[in-house]
Amino acid sequence: MKAFRLVPIVLALVLAGCSSDDLLLQRRVDYRSGSDNLSKNPLEVPPDLSAPASKSTLSLPPRATLVAAASATASQVLPGSTKAKVVTAGGQRWLVVRGKPEKLWNEIREFWIANGFLITVDNPAVGIMETDWLENRAKLPQDALTRLLNKVSSRFASTGELDKYHVRIERGTELETTEIYVTHRGMIEAYRDDGSTQLRNTTAHVDTIWKPRPSDPVLEADMLALMLQHFGMDEQTARATVKTPAEQLTRAELSADGKSLSVFDSYDRAWRRVGLAIERSGFVINDRDRTKGVYYVRRADTDIAKEETTNYLGKLAFWRKNDADKKLAAEKLEYQLQIKQEVNRSVLTLKAKNTSDPALEKQLMDALLKQLK
Template identity: 40%
Template sequence: MRFAVFRLSFCALAVVLSSCSGIGLESKKIDYKTSAASKVPTLEIPPDLTSPTRDDRFAVPDTAGKGTATFSAYSGERSPQALAQQQSGVLPQVDKARIERSGNQRWLVVAGTPGKLWDQIKDFWQETGFVIKLELPEAGVMETDWAENRAKIKEDALRNLLGKVIDSLYSTAERDKFRTRLEPGLEPGTTDVFISHRGMYEIYVTEGKDQTKWQPREPDPELEAEMLRRLMVRLGSDDKRAAAQIAAAKEKPADRARLSRGNDGAGTLEVQESFDRAWRRVGLALDRVGFTVEDRDRSKGLYFVRYVDPEVDGQKKDDGFMSKLAFWKASGPDPKIKYRIYLKEVGSSTTVQVLSFEGGVDQSETSKKILSLLYDQLK
């Protein structure tokens, strides 16, 4: 009897909460929570350190170079117009970033060097809810840990009630991670910032739904664009202006890319772009399809890469989107084998080839699959 009364009371409470939950609440599209054990908290100013409102009654007028002080000069210095002008000099409202787009790839062109932007971008990811898993400043690469988008959890009275007490009861079947690449910009004094997305989703592997596995899902260009917009705001751009730039970055005419095979049997990917632009786009494409760039030599047109096995990266192998990356299933190579991606400018276009780590042209089926994956991103 007591159990029935408790159950009835609990249901009534849930109904009341559900009716209140729909009032004045705006759902968020992105609300990440890292899957790591710890999260670096954002800094907050303690309440007892809040600066009190300044009282100007006892302020001493600035008489440097004047010799005398007048009430009219003092009043002019304290006018709202003068104070606004002083503040505008401290915090100028000038956009430091803009959006560029080519095909389904977008990136930021930001004023400043990669070294000066590094800490700001790191703070941005931590404030968004991620833990930084990989930092390679010398390669200009930063990568987050896997995290779930809590905004995809359906909100209801029971979720609002229990989620605050036992939050681990609620989780999504999707995880995301992001890699940020910083390249010196084509314009002096600027940096190109690329953000690439990788996603996983959980599926049941038994009829009884007692076992699951994680498998990759396709990169989401629109999610990358949203993160670029948020980063623009974090770097000082106005929110509305950042959104307008994302919308205005219309897709340019499709960049032509063509796969071919030479007389020696080696595959070649030809990109109808200059070396500078092709270099940046190939780097982003490598990030998207799961390769780790361990080093690079732009003067020689070389990316030194290896593929990260999903099982080694904390995930299980799959038969989904990126299963074709599991080269070892068919041809047997060790997934730890490293490759060189070689770019060479030929006239107004750029050729891309896969070399062995020793430097010779790779003619294997693995090489053809790598070029095919890059072609899907660059066509």
């Protein structure tokens, strides 16, 4: 649950020992201490994966397009002493890192591995990387009793939440740079009978389920700050950089028929913001073609999968739905999102790959509007 999921015998003791006076200062992000992945994750390319051979593996615009874009944004080019920076647009943030995607791919992978994650999606061809689900142990109280219990087993106390991160990597519009977009996805444990997430003081057996929770921009910012440190920035500067106040939100509006969305931005800026908006809206980018202005998207697996039963010490495995069924369900929910530049705006339109689902299309367009307006 939100605070703890504990063995009944120690439940009362732990709750009694968790007063604010006993809590110690703690980091806001800690996936390593609750992860058993570190021993599985040598900091090298796994034997069943190969490093991208060349820049041709990434679906990116031609050099001429990049040169033109770089000329238009020359004032934003990274200083010679800076390897990475944060770019903000509305309420969104991403990193611009000096270096080509094929040179940085392994370094980005190693960052997630070093933080305790397994890499479940590693696809240089489309520039997508995704982690497994982990618990952020920094949310647990750091009193002596909780630490003692965790030395026995990390299952004695739990936040009742799981996190994973979706990473999109693109060649930057600035020459010799890479853009890194990080999107958080979350799950929360809830009681099956009423959907409540509040802890119950009971020794009776109860069934729980995992259900999606909203993306957390604060966690995204924290991971960007850690990534900046990974690329050589000191901790204080990194945290101050990602906390820089976001600029005024760029306007967006939905057409009267709800079939198109206008973003009052240049094409390049709209492309970046729409990509993040898609990923924050519960959808996944399968592929993209920046030169044509097309994102190929589908509904996220966490929204497709059936909820699974758990118990106090059950495995955190809610993704057991048959792979073939999941693939078929995902294929039926694929869409093509087209971005076209018009006078003083970029216009988004949506087209179903197979069967049209008006309710799902409205859900996506409304979610994009919420992220972009």
